[in-house]
Amino acid sequence: xxxxxxxxxxxxxxxxxxxxxxxxxxxxxxxxxxxxxxxxxxxxxxxxxxxxxxxxxxxxxxxxxxxxxxxxxxxxxxxxxxxxxxxxxxxxxxxxxxxxxxxxxxxxxxxxxxxxxxxxxxxxxxxxxxxxxxxxxxxxxxxxxxxxxxxxxxxxxxxxxxxxxxxxxxxxxxxxxxxxxxxxxxxxxxxxxxxxxxxxxxxxxxxxxxxxxxxxxxxxxxxxxxxxxxxxxxxxxxxxxxxxxxxxxxxxxxxxxxxxxxxxxxxxxx
Amino acid sequence: xxxxxxxxxxxxxxxxxxxxxxxxxxxxxxxxxxxxxxxxxxxxxxxxxxxxxxxxxxxxxxxxxxxxxxxxxxxxxxxxxxxxxxxxxxxxxxxxxxxxxxxxxxxxxxxxxxxxxxxxxxxxxxxxxxxxxxxxxxxxxxxxxxxxxxxxxxxxxxxxxxxxxxxxxxxxxxxxxxxxxxxxxxxxxxxxxxxxxxxxxxxxxxxxxxxxxxxxxxxxxxxxxxxxxxxxxxxxxxxxxxxxxxxxxxxxxxx
Numbered sequence: 261x262x263x264x265x266x267x268x269x270x271x272x273x274x275x276x277x278x279x280x281x282x283x284x285x286x287x288x289x290x291x292x293x294x295x296x297x298x299x300x301x302x303x304x305x306x307x308x309x310x311x312x313x314x315x316x317x318x319x320x321x322x323x324x325x326x327x328x329x330x331x332x333x334x335x336x337x338x339x340x341x342x343x344x345x346x347x348x349x350x351x352x353x354x355x356x357x358x359x360x361x362x363x364x365x366x367x368x369x370x371x372x373x374x375x376x377x378x379x380x381x382x383x384x385x386x387x388x389x390x391x392x393x394x395x396x397x398x399x400x401x402x403x404x405x406x407x408x409x410x411x412x413x414x415x416x417x418x419x420x421x422x423x424x425x426x427x428x429x430x431x432x433x434x435x436x437x438x439x440x441x442x443x444x445x446x447x448x449x450x451x452x453x454x455x456x457x458x459x460x461x462x463x464x465x466x467x468x469x470x471x472x473x474x475x476x477x478x479x480x481x482x483x484x485x486x487x488x489x490x491x492x493x494x495x496x497x498x499x500x501x502x503x504x505x506x507x508x509x510x511x512x513x514x515x516x517x518x519x520x521x522x523x524x525x526x527x528x529x530x
Numbered sequence: 531x532x533x534x535x536x537x538x539x540x541x542x543x544x545x546x547x548x549x550x551x552x553x554x555x556x557x558x559x560x561x562x563x564x565x566x567x568x569x570x571x572x573x574x575x576x577x578x579x580x581x582x583x584x585x586x587x588x589x590x591x592x593x594x595x596x597x598x599x600x601x602x603x604x605x606x607x608x609x610x611x612x613x614x615x616x617x618x619x620x621x622x623x624x625x626x627x628x629x630x631x632x633x634x635x636x637x638x639x640x641x642x643x644x645x646x647x648x649x650x651x652x653x654x655x656x657x658x659x660x661x662x663x664x665x666x667x668x669x670x671x672x673x674x675x676x677x678x679x680x681x682x683x684x685x686x687x688x689x690x691x692x693x694x695x696x697x698x699x700x701x702x703x704x705x706x707x708x709x710x711x712x713x714x715x716x717x718x719x720x721x722x723x724x725x726x727x728x729x730x731x732x733x734x735x736x737x738x739x740x741x742x743x744x745x746x747x748x749x750x751x752x753x754x755x756x757x758x759x760x761x762x763x764x765x766x767x768x769x770x771x772x773x774x775x776x777x778x779x780x781x782x783x784x785x
Contacts (some may be wrong), residue, residue: 380685
């Protein structure tokens with residue numbers, strides 16, 4: 261867990277601090293077997309407590325996505341461990357959902373919005389429960405009444421809302437988000453940032469979000485992990501002691517915010 | 531001008547040219563009767579010739595069975611080959627060797643093995659029409675957006691579930707295109723086999739052979755050929771409509 265004062269800490273997170281929900285230790289990954297090939301990530305270690313919202317920020321191409329995919333169990337890291345709820349991750353863990361950057365490629369175009377959201381629930385929960393969860397998740401992301409449409413009939417921002425709803429309906433303990441707002445316009449981006457903060461506190465979810473945007477990482481998170489250039493290592497863990505209630509205008513204008521974002525920017529320069 | 535009318539322009543122009551060529555005597559009329567005569571003959575056959583109708587039905591039935599079998603064989607095999615690289619490599623040479631063999635060249639073999647009944651023409655049509663479906667299925671599996679697979683895997687779907695719920699629907703538009711190509715091929719092979727075996731199997735091809743051997747009945751021969759064309763057109767039109775109806779999403783997302 262992060263050192264230093266944490267204004268936003270609550271009971272849930274203190275509990276999390278005692279037994280981290282996610283522990284990543286000595287994680288390294290290189291593509292291919294050739295030891296001469298540069299590693300994508302090298303010796304990444306950190307912990308995340310239950311209920312935390314942590315942002316990983318790093319320069320483009322530093323291996324952030326590789327890191328996230330290893331945590332999600334989508335590929336086996338070359339070395340190191342990912343431990344979730346005390347169990348070593350082998351394959352994709354059960355209570356974890358991923359929101360990818362590219363909604364157009366991660367949603368299923370042959371399924372309606374409703375069926376996309378219900379997709380991970382098939383053969384897991386009953387019909388009535390499924391319908392209730394889908395409706396709730398769509399309401400959570402502000403897409404009531406859009407369920408019968410197809411993803412490609414919606415704007416980019418709305419499609420990403422569908423992706424988020426799909427993850428929410430799954431009710432994961434840990435939600436991983438890989439540059440989730442990199443492909444939407446600025447206004448949508450701000451809306452979606454607030455959406456993530458809201459649903460996370462409503463559902464008591466743990467969120468790990470990867471971004472290359474310094475301001476976004478500070479605005480969103482309880483803690484920022486700053487990664488180095490490739491091969492990625494954790495340069496610093498920075499607690500974000502902004503108030504829990506955040507606002508796109510006042511929070512981003514506060515002296516504290518500016519100080520934090522300057523610190524992150526300075527760390528990224530190294 | 532609406533689309534269907536533009537499509538009609540070419541057809542009407544072609545028929546007019548044919549009529550002209552025949553009526554002006556550019557080509558001897560008994561060799562190439564004008565479309566108006568052929569059309570009238572076709573109308574007569576459909577209306578009053580029970581044997582002709584039975585032949586058309588026999589061809590249609592053989593064709594339907596052939597395309598059904600070809601799909602039932604090619605899609606599962608394509609799925610396996612598309613998934614298992616070792617098998618794909620192991621069978622590549624064999625497939626590349628078998629595929630170019632014209633199924634017409636296998637007619638003698640089929641007749642010896644299966645006789646001149648419907649099983650010969652069906653088997654040959656299956657042989658010829660398996661390839662486009664097989665190739666399209668294998669190709670489609672290689673072209674699936676990897677992110678789609680990852681998204682499904684990230685929700686804990688295992689290999690078989692990913693295949694069934696993501697790979698199969700993703701591949702469906704390609705497979706459907708393969709089936710459309712194969713449908714045309716199967717019809718050609720069925721009619722050709724009927725025509726060349728001339729046995730007891732019946733069918734449109736046999737009808738044409740018999741008409742030809744009668745001598746001077748070119749209008750009947752062409753009426754038979756025209757029927758095959760009409761069947762092919764209608765079937766392709768139907769499959770295209772079905773594809774747009776159920777797999778229209780692939781046009782929307784460009785893959």
